[in-house]
Amino acid sequence: xxxxxxxxxxxxxxxxxxxxxxxxxxxxxxxxxxxxxxxxxxxxxxxxxxxxxxxxxxxxxxxxxxxxxxxxxxxxxxxxxxxxxxxxxxxxxxxxxxxxxxxxxxxxxxxxxxxxxxxxxxxxxxxxxxxxxxxxxxxxxxxxxxxxxxxxxxxxxxxxxxxxxxxxxxxxxxxxxxxxxxxxxxxxxxxxxxxxxxxxxxxxxxxxxxxxxxxxxxxxxxxxxxxxxxxxxxxxxxxxxxxxxxxxxxxxxxxxxxxxxxxxxxxxxxxxxxxxxxxxxxxxxxxxxxxxxxxxxxxxxxxxxx
Numbered sequence: 434x435x436x437x438x439x440x441x442x443x444x445x446x447x448x449x450x451x452x453x454x455x456x457x458x459x460x461x462x463x464x465x466x467x468x469x470x471x472x473x474x475x476x477x478x479x480x481x482x483x484x485x486x487x488x489x490x491x492x493x494x495x496x497x498x499x500x501x502x503x504x505x506x507x508x509x510x511x512x513x514x515x516x517x518x519x520x521x522x523x524x525x526x527x528x529x530x531x532x533x534x535x536x537x538x539x540x541x542x543x544x545x546x547x548x549x550x551x552x553x554x555x556x557x558x559x560x561x562x563x564x565x566x567x568x569x570x571x572x573x574x575x576x577x578x579x580x581x582x583x584x585x586x587x588x589x590x591x592x593x594x595x596x597x598x599x600x601x602x603x604x605x606x607x608x609x610x611x612x613x614x615x616x617x618x619x620x621x622x623x624x625x626x627x628x629x630x631x632x633x634x635x636x637x638x639x640x641x642x643x644x645x646x647x648x649x650x651x652x653x654x655x656x657x658x659x660x661x662x663x664x665x666x667x668x669x670x671x672x673x674x675x676x677x678x679x680x681x682x683x684x685x686x687x688x689x690x691x692x693x694x695x696x697x698x699x700x701x702x703x704x705x706x707x708x709x710x711x712x713x714x715x716x717x718x719x720x721x722x723x724x725x726x727x728x729x730x731x732x733x734x735x736x737x738x739x
Contacts, residue, residue, distance in 0.1 A: 465683050465715025468520060474723075476523065477530035479541065485567035486560065490549060493564050494522060496529045496539035497575060504538035505581035505738040508565060508617075510597075511541070512588025512624075514640035515557060515649045517548030524720065525587065528730075531722040535731065537738070538577050540568060544593075547648040554650050554664065558609045561593050562600060566615050581738045582617045587720050588687060589640070591625015592666070595676065595695075599669035607663035619675030619705075621733045623719040624687045627678065627695035629665040632687075639686040667698055676706040677733045681714030681726075709733075 479494035486492075498504055509529060513519035522543045529539040544560035545552040565584070572579050586594030600614035626632045626640075633646040650660040661668050678696040680689035689710045696708035711719070711726045718724040 465681070466717050466721065468524060468717055471527065471717050471721055472520060472523065474527070476526040479526070479529065479539075483567075483571065485542075485564045488545065488551065488560075490543050490545050491560055491563065492543050493567070494529070494541045494543075495571065495575065496533040496541065498533050498536045498538060500536065501576070503576050503578035504536065506538045506540060506568060506577050506579070506583070507532055507734060507738075508568070508582065508584045508594075508597075509539060509541040510544075510561060510584065510586035510590035510593045512586065512590040513546070514645055515546050515552075515589045516641070516645065517546045517552060521546075525590075527722055528720050531727075532731070532734070537734070538575065540564070540571070547645065553648055554660070555608045557649065558593070558596065558664065561597060562609070562611055562614065565597055565617075566611070566613075568615055579615070582615065583619055583621060583734060583737045584617050585621040585623060585734070586625055587623045588716065589626055591622035591678075591687075592627060592629065594620045595622055595625060595627055595666040595672070596664065596669075598672045598674040598676070599666055602669045602672065603663050609663050617674060619737050620672075620677070621730070621737065622676065622678045622692065623730065624680055624684055624716050625678065625692065626687055627691060628667045630661050630667075631694070632691060636691070637685060637688070667695060670699055671702040671704045672699065673704065675737060676704060677709065677737070678706065679709045679711065679719055679730065679733065681716060681718055682710050682712045683715045686716045 480497045481495045484492045509525040511522045511524045522541050525541050529541050532539050542564040545556045584594045598620050603610040633643045650664045653660050678692040680692040693708045696706045699706035714726045
């Protein structure tokens with residue numbers, strides 16, 4: 434186990450990746466879990482729920498570690514196919530509690546989704562941006578170190594996490610562009626849907642098929658707005674930030690080819706991006722601290738924020 438952890442640590446320390454992913458040897462022996470099984474376990478509570486906007490869903494939950502000094506920050510963005518009918522930020526409570534115990538401040542964001550009033554384009558993206566930038570308000574109140582901020586998202590949240598790193602590259606005419614995006618150290622994408630166009634065309638139907646992507650960004654019309662121009666991270670490359678794209682080899686919702694292909698495209702454009710495929714892991718093991726693969730996730734954060 435020590436040798437395997439050390440090997441991954443060396444790989445995550447690199448600044449760029451080869452087109453092929455790093456494949457971690459089998460470690461998980463149980464059947465991959467579902468989100469219902471994950472949520473059946475008791476959950477710890479955040480320290481505070483704080484609004485970052487006027488809407489009922491424009492809030493985050495702040496998890497504060499013990500101890501003095503300025504705390505590095507991990508922003509979490511939950512998945513759930515960008516859909517209002519699936520669980521929200523509670524999916525990230527388990528990893529938030531574990532990361533808090535490791536000395537990180539965690540800012541777990543809720544946001545409007547497809548099916549919520551104002552969800553989809555542009556509201557979902559604007560909420561994530563506003564939530565991130567609200568850290569400037571929280572920092573002096575809670576000893577947050579804004580020089581060390583990482584963003585991590587799971588599944589649909591992995592897409593939004595990568596998109597957050599591209600905010601300074603949005604087209605000037607985009608309604609998603611804001612004047613002064615909060616700088617971040619980098620992104621840890623966990624089973625993230627990085628490429629919206631590719632997932633719409635070739636992804637499984639687990640999130641509802643092409644209609645879900647259409648509900649998020651709009652339907653592409655001849656001569657109309659390019660719906661991926663300011664929403665899909667591959668179109669906005671290079672992002673300039675470090676990106677660790679972690680996938681489960683057994684993931685049926687976001688098969689690892691999506692993470693592998695995105696990381697290869699990012700590296701080809703000069704980004705310090707890396708794909709890591711965890712053998713034996715499914716879709717939810719990457720956000721489950723009881724999973725055997727969890728140390729690989731925490732090592733990625735440690736190297737990004739050290």
